[in-house]
Amino acid sequence: MNKKAILDYIVAWLKDYASKANMEGFIVGVSGGVDSALTATLCAMTGKKTMLLNLPIRQKKEEFFRSKNQIEALEKRFSNAKGLEVDLGASFQQLEKDLPAHTVQDGLAMANTRSRLRMLTLYAIGQSNRLLVAGTGNKVEDFGVGFFTKYGDGGVDISPIADLLKSQVFALAEQAGVNQEILEAQPTDGLWDDARNDEDQIGASYDELEWAMGFTGDVNTLRKRQKEVLQIYQNFHQANKHKMIPIPVCEVPKDYFN
Secondary structure (H helix, E strand, O other), X not given: OOHHHHHHHHHHHHHHHHHHOOOOEEEEEOOOOHHHHHHHHHHHHOOOEEEEEEOOOOOOHHHHHHHHHHHXXXXXXXXXXXXXXXXXXXXXXXXXXXXXXXXXXXXXXXXXXXXXXXXXXXXXXXXXXXXXXXXXXXXXXXXXXXXXXXXXOOOOOEOOOOOOOHHHHHXXXXXXXXXXXXXXXXXXXXXXXXXXXXXXXXXXXXXXXXXXXHOOOOHHHOOHHHHHHHHHHHHHHHHOHHHHOOOOOXXXXXXXXX
């Protein structure tokens, strides 16, 4: 893998897209994970205005400070990069008060609500600064298992790393100078109050999911764990396919309008 060539290509693509869209640059939610750190770095490398948002909602200290440290590192490296912290804890707490009790008690619904609240914030600040919202999803998440929130972290203008597998993201992030603490951190979506990470939620590691995503052989030749991983991948892919395809439109027969 030619890491420099790939980084240069994505940076050039970002610059070209922003110019054609007549926008001033990019806005990125920096979570403390490797995907958002690489995305933020790539956007900053364009030389265009890049806003890096830390959006804590009852965030664990280690996640909050990984994000804070990465943003500060990019501010030092790139004069066009500017960090901003917007604590959404109070807003989320107000939503908990306003929503029906049974909704608040649904852990997954509220985890996704956190992601959607962050999306709303990115678009509000991004629009007021003429910035494109840069997505941070990788290929496994966006097109494999659908491990993202619809209209949350899936609500973006552009997806600069969505053609990269997770292993490629790590390799390119190291090449791009992402903070070491982020490269060593366990991948997590940071949407839950407990310590669960991505592997806990999915039931398989990203290396295993990458293998399953590319598997085309005979299932009967697989070991027990490989069969389990393949089933996990297929279950997630099928269940989350609605996130990966255009919104269904009911096309009424034309003769109904005559």
